[in-house]
Amino acid sequence: MPPRGWFRRHLALVIVGVCALALMFVVMLVGVVALLASDGTGGHDYEALANTDPSKFTVVDAAAWSAIQKDPDAAEGKRVVIFANIMQFDTATGSDTFMAGVGTYQPTEEYEFEMDTMFRGTPDALAKFKQDDVVRIYGQVAGAQEYDTLIGGRNTVPLIDIAKIENVGFADLKGDVKVGKVIRGEYGEITVELTVTNSAAKAMSYNIELSAKSSNGSKSVGRAYASTPKIEPGATLKVDADGFYDLPDGAKIQVDKVDRYEG
Secondary structure, X not given: OOOOOHXXXXXXXXXXXXXXXXXXXXXXXXXXXXXXXXXXXOOOOHHHHHOOOHHHOEEOOHHHHHHHHHOOOOOOOOEEEEEEEEEEOOXXXXXXXXXXXXXXXXXXXXXXXXXXXEEEOOHHHHXXXXXXXXXXXXXXXXXXXXXXXXXOOEEEEEEEEEEEEEEOOOOOHHHHEEEEEEEEOOOOEEEEEEEEEOOOOOOEEXXXXXXXXXXXXXXXXXXXXXXXXXXXXXXXXXXXXXXXXXXXOOOEEEEEEEEEEOO
């Protein structure tokens, strides 16, 4: 036992010790409550984000997305709609995070987007998605995120919290091309009028390949090709496809392949 009078001489010290223990208990209790409230998601209220009206998310154009990439912290809180091609979603990223190439339009090939953005969501929301999926994302900019690269460096990219994600796949550009009038020339040459609409969010040029089959569809009777100059986003251009010659009556013309590119 402490000597008589010890508590009286050290009363102030005892009070300070008791208060310190009480404060530590309160801090621990607040931490536990915060952890339970976050439901294991690091404090991000994904449920509230997921319930946000889709009209509150803006379909960004190339200029707006470029500004977000340059300064993600300045764009924190912005709600955007973008397309992404998932490039890394494995044990290194975890079940709640993935890296993706991002663009403002639905891509047709993997090369169209670079790997430049990190996305974050709940494991349940991301469970059915995998590497190489092409998705449309409704998300909120959370600022800049640094990560270690495979070659030992550091990189900084935008971080997006996911409100809604859907698998859309690569765009089928055949829908951008409509076959119009078939014009027969004096010497058997055939010209097919095409209407091309640019579905991308940036100016694109198109290469188009057509084929023709006999009226019953059993025999190929020729091929034709067309290309376009740059078409502005959402704009429409009429071009002619040439190459067919002496098509039989009733021949069926179809769009076989469409590529688009910047240039």
